[in-house]
Amino acid sequence: MRGLFSLVFSLTLVSGLTAQGYSSVHFEYRQLADGVFAAIHKTGGYGICNAGIVSLGKETLVFDCCLSPEAARDLKKAAEELTGNQVKYVVNSHYHNDHVRGNQVFTGARIIATTRTRALMEKLSAAEVEDEKLSVDERLADAAFKIANEEDTTRMAEHQLWLGYYQSMKSSHAEYKLTLPDYLVDDSLSLKGKKRSVQLISKGGGHSESDMIMWLPAEKILFAGDLVFIGFHPWFGEADIPGWLSYLQYMKRLGPAVVVPGHGDTGKSADIDEMSGYLTSVETILAEMVRNKIPVNRIGAIHVPEKYNSLYFRNFFTPGLTLQYQKKIRK
Numbered sequence: 001m002r003g004l005f006s007l008v009f010s011l012t013l014v015s016g017l018t019a020q021g022y023s024s025v026h027f028e029y030r031q032l033a034d035g036v037f038a039a040i041h042k043t044g045g046y047g048i049c050n051a052g053i054v055s056l057g058k059e060t061l062v063f064d065c066c067l068s069p070e071a072a073r074d075l076k077k078a079a080e081e082l083t084g085n086q087v088k089y090v091v092n093s094h095y096h097n098d099h100v101r102g103n104q105v106f107t108g109a110r111i112i113a114t115t116r117t118r119a120l121m122e123k124l125s126a127a128e129v130e131d132e133k134l135s136v137d138e139r140l141a142d143a144a145f146k147i148a149n150e151e152d153t154t155r156m157a158e159h160q161l162w163l164g165y166y167q168s169m170k171s172s173h174a175e176y177k178l179t180l181p182d183y184l185v186d187d188s189l190s191l192k193g194k195k196r197s198v199q200l201i202s203k204g205g206g207h208s209e210s211d212m213i214m215w216l217p218a219e220k221i222l223f224a225g226d227l228v229f230i231g232f233h234p235w236f237g238e239a240d241i242p243g244w245l246s247y248l249q250y251m252k253r254l255g256p257a258v259v260v261p262g263h264g265d266t267g268k269s270a271d272i273d274e275m276s277g278y279l280t281s282v283e284t285i286l287a288e289m290v291r292n293k294i295p296v297n298r299i300g301a302i303h304v305p306e307k308y309n310s311l312y313f314r315n316f317f318t319p320g321l322t323l324q325y326q327k328k329i330r331k
């Protein structure tokens, strides 16, 4: 009887929690509305991407679930403690490892993604893990060397981010188990709970071949996945940039009050414009490269535009430009 009483008491306590002061080494959990939280990845943690936690009433949903199962367990625990309910739905915004590899810890939950996201995971994930295993120790040593020798504080923070990324990657290998989405959505799906509804929307590709966003119409909160990076260079190497730009226009028309990006701090509608501005400047640079017939081995000499000099993930720029340029000159 006493056991039952303490169980009921502790459930009452946890269901009333807010995210104030709730954080871990992996994430800072931030309350956006009653029952809606952003899990913001912390430098040095193993989360790597941001995530969302939404209480639908009796069910809890997690949007994106990070690179390592260790961080995903942290996310699951936070989701269940902050909402007082078990995680019933997990959404994978796209197939990239830092958004899907935590799937395996959400046993019993329905994992939702697009058909293309599932196909890409099925086709690429196992080989990707094997490739990572071959290079991860060298990448860790390289990041540690850069940290030991860096004097610039911004660059130091960037090296620390990458060190966390490689540590997270390595930690994921030991227990990796491919866990594929089991519920496929190719345009939109409304999930209605007692407390609120969320809309899962896919307009095809942009950042990846297939991206999905989550929109909370009543609260005007948008979980954008990697279609929006804030304070970071986006990874655009495999992107459909015109498709990405029209996706951003669609997101802008939704009129979000809060935008939760895949990487970086939470932002506002103006951050969607920033993202469009970045991609438009990449398109301008690419057009000039094509016009001037730049040899591929000279792309490294093209500077990051001044405006974007202080963004993290600077090392995304040259490989992204190279892949996009090769795609253009092959046409």
Ligand SMILES: [Zn+2]
Pocket: 094, 096, 207, 208, 226, 235
């Ligand atoms: Zn991505």
